[in-house]
Amino acid sequence: MYYVKIGNKEKKIEILEQSGTVFDVELDGKLYRVDFVKAENSYSLIVDGKSYEIDCNIAGNRYDIWIRGNYFPISVLTEAQKRLQLSKKKKGTGGPQIVETEMPGKIVSVKKNKGDTVKKGETVIVLEAMKMQNEILSPKDGTIEEIYVKDAQIVEASEKLFKVK
Amino acid sequence: MKIKKILIANRSEIAIRIARACREMGIKTVAVYSEIDRNSLHVRYMDEAYFIGASPASESYLRIDKIIKLAKKSGADAIHPGYGFLAENPEFVEECDKNGIIFIGPSRDSMYLLGNKTRARARMKAAGVPIVAGTIEPIKDYELLENEAEKIGYPIMLKAAAGGGGKGIRMVKSQAELKSAFDIATSEAKAAFGDDAVYIEKAIINPRHVEVQIARDNYGNVLWFPERECSIQRRHQKVLEESPSVAIDDNLRKRIGEAAAKAAEAAGYNSVGTVEFLLDEERNFYFLEVNTRLQVEHPVTEMVTGIDLVKLQIEIADNKAIELNQDDIKIQAHAIECRIYAEDPEKNFMPSPGKVVGLRTPGGIGVRNDNGVYEGAIIPLFYDPIIGKLITWGSDREQAIERMKRALSEYLIKGIKTTISFHQKVLNDKDFIEGNISTGFVNRLLETKAEPDRFYYDIAAISAAILSEFNRSRIAIGNTQSGISNWKSLAMKMGLR
Numbered sequence: 150m151y152y153v154k155i156g157n158k159e160k161k162i163e164i165l166e167q168s169g170t171v172f173d174v175e176l177d178g179k180l181y182r183v184d185f186v187k188a189e190n191s192y193s194l195i196v197d198g199k200s201y202e203i204d205c206n207i208a209g210n211r212y213d214i215w216i217r218g219n220y221f222p223i224s225v226l227t228e229a230q231k232r233l234q235l236s237k238k239k240k241g242t243g244g245p246q247i248v249e250t251e252m253p254g255k256i257v258s259v260k261k262n263k264g265d266t267v268k269k270g271e272t273v274i275v276l277e278a279m280k281m282q283n284e285i286l287s288p289k290d291g292t293i294e295e296i297y298v299k300d301a302q303i304v305e306a307s308e309k310l311f312k313v314k
Numbered sequence: 315m316k317i318k319k320i321l322i323a324n325r326s327e328i329a330i331r332i333a334r335a336c337r338e339m340g341i342k343t344v345a346v347y348s349e350i351d352r353n354s355l356h357v358r359y360m361d362e363a364y365f366i367g368a369s370p371a372s373e374s375y376l377r378i379d380k381i382i383k384l385a386k387k388s389g390a391d392a393i394h395p396g397y398g399f400l401a402e403n404p405e406f407v408e409e410c411d412k413n414g415i416i417f418i419g420p421s422r423d424s425m426y427l428l429g430n431k432t433r434a435r436a437r438m439k440a441a442g443v444p445i446v447a448g449t450i451e452p453i454k455d456y457e458l459l460e461n462e463a464e465k466i467g468y469p470i471m472l473k474a475a476a477g478g479g480g481k482g483i484r485m486v487k488s489q490a491e492l493k494s495a496f497d498i499a500t501s502e503a504k505a506a507f508g509d510d511a512v513y514i515e516k517a518i519i520n521p522r523h524v525e526v527q528i529a530r531d532n533y534g535n536v537l538w539f540p541e542r543e544c545s546i547q548r549r550h551q552k553v554l555e556e557s558p559s560v561a562i563d564d565n566l567r568k569r570i571g572e573a574a575a576k577a578a579e580a581a582g583y584n585s586v587g588t589v590e591f592l593l594d595e596e597r598n599f600y601f602l603e604v605n606t607r608l609q610v611e612h613p614v615t616e617m618v619t620g621i622d623l624v625k626l627q628i629e630i631a632d633n634k635a636i637e638l639n640q641d642d643i644k645i646q647a648h649a650i651e652c653r654i655y656a657e658d659p660e661k662n663f664m665p666s667p668g669k670v671v672g673l674r675t676p677g678g679i680g681v682r683n684d685n686g687v688y689e690g691a692i693i694p695l696f697y698d699p700i701i702g703k704l705i706t707w708g709s710d711r712e713q714a715i716e717r718m719k720r721a722l723s724e725y726l727i728k729g730i731k732t733t734i735s736f737h738q739k740v741l742n743d744k745d746f747i748e749g750n751i752s753t754g755f756v757n758r759l760l761e762t763k764a765e766p767d768r769f770y771y772d773i774a775a776i777s778a779a780i781l782s783e784f785n786r787s788r789i790a791i792g793n794t795q796s797g798i799s800n801w802k803s804l805a806m807k808m809g810l811r
Contacts, residue, residue, distance in 0.1 A: 192791075194773060194777065
């Protein structure tokens, strides 16, 4: 069983059987028979006589999928991963939180220091890419426990910026 | 032809666009590149290439001294600035002049005149080109501003005299808002342009942004081209353009075109350029500004007229007289351009630099793809987010739209976020299809959440699940129906493939 999330919608999918290139798949209780073959970087699906070409880029459990110019950012969790996520959620956001970059860029300014108190939504770091500035905000009220970057540093995507407790 | 070699002081798609014209004309090309651009497409495309400095533009593409030095070293007769970077910097033109290098663009004086909003407004008013009602002289004194605003009537636009790029612009709805808007606008203008003078214009409600391509040579011959409609904008920057505009008929086209030609004459302009106008709901047009460069969206004009504007620009710089007559410029149907930005339209157009890990480009009838990337290319975070432009031509607007939707559906860029899916939304919007657009269109569209095809959703979800199963090596995926032998399937499972 997989938990597949597109936007804020989650679907449960089970792969029931495979015979050659044909898969029987159950999606939210509905059955699909999918003929699924691959070329170098893309896949061809035939479902009930309808043909689809899909492209995919995979990073961890993140699947970016394109179908005819439509783009679907998807996250896929196994049952075990899903359970882990739920138990984490129960614990709530009381613990320290590490904020990461969403895009690569250059640190334009670090507005807070280690030990500073911050309010939720307050700017901690300003990041610039492609002539546009983005303010990175604190996700909660608390204290800055760690700042991992400094002025003028170039950062990649998903790099740690700061920790707030 | 005096010009035999051109240094192109730019990068990405526009550098390649210019180099393509040069290659067709038998002119040699010289590329310059920053550290991160060593492996960029423009470097690979041109005849010569020279390193100019570290990745930030201020240390490379904006370095007038280094660019002039390299032009001389490589023996280039002329420099083409493209758009952005040094394209509208009169100081750069001056340096070219001093060093005996032809600048492919207007004269320094014409560029200087048009670079300042209030100077340009005064000149246009004197020449009889309609301008938006408002002040002519720059204002620094608040009381004077308050009196003028009262005379013009609210709402008004407060703008920086030295402005550009949407900076220092504020709409003021009533006198109560004026003082704080004045304080902010003057400090912004001071910070951005080193000049705190402002001026005011009557605000035009739901305007369309319409512009006219012009060309004028050193002998005073002038041409105007059918207008481009550029109302689809985000952050005061265009994302989709088309020609002609649905709001303009033949009569208005001629009037607005002749006004643009008059503007070019009044400024002593001597290159290709663009005169921007606002069009109000009663179809009155008002001069906004002149872009003294080749525009990003010039291809739509090329597609509807069949004229190579870069070639024309180079010939004018080479001191040739324009051979075409105004009667030679005819609209052939309709063209649309979609700007492909490395941005995430789902996240307020946040920049998305990175590596292009997969690229499939559209083709077929009526499709032109001006792009600056290849599979494996790095989109650096230092420069403008534009990575390409997709242009379609159709025998009418409807066909151009359908063709663009088709071309976008073929276009695939993996590894970074792009505006491709956003353009699909625009082209499927009822107001857009009916031509009912103004500069507020994008904000309105972003508020309406369109649901993509529900069945695609399911297909995408199923694909992700199957690929996930494959990644865990629990299944094999073959490449033909006839099959996977047991041996192959075992190998796949063990990751030996």
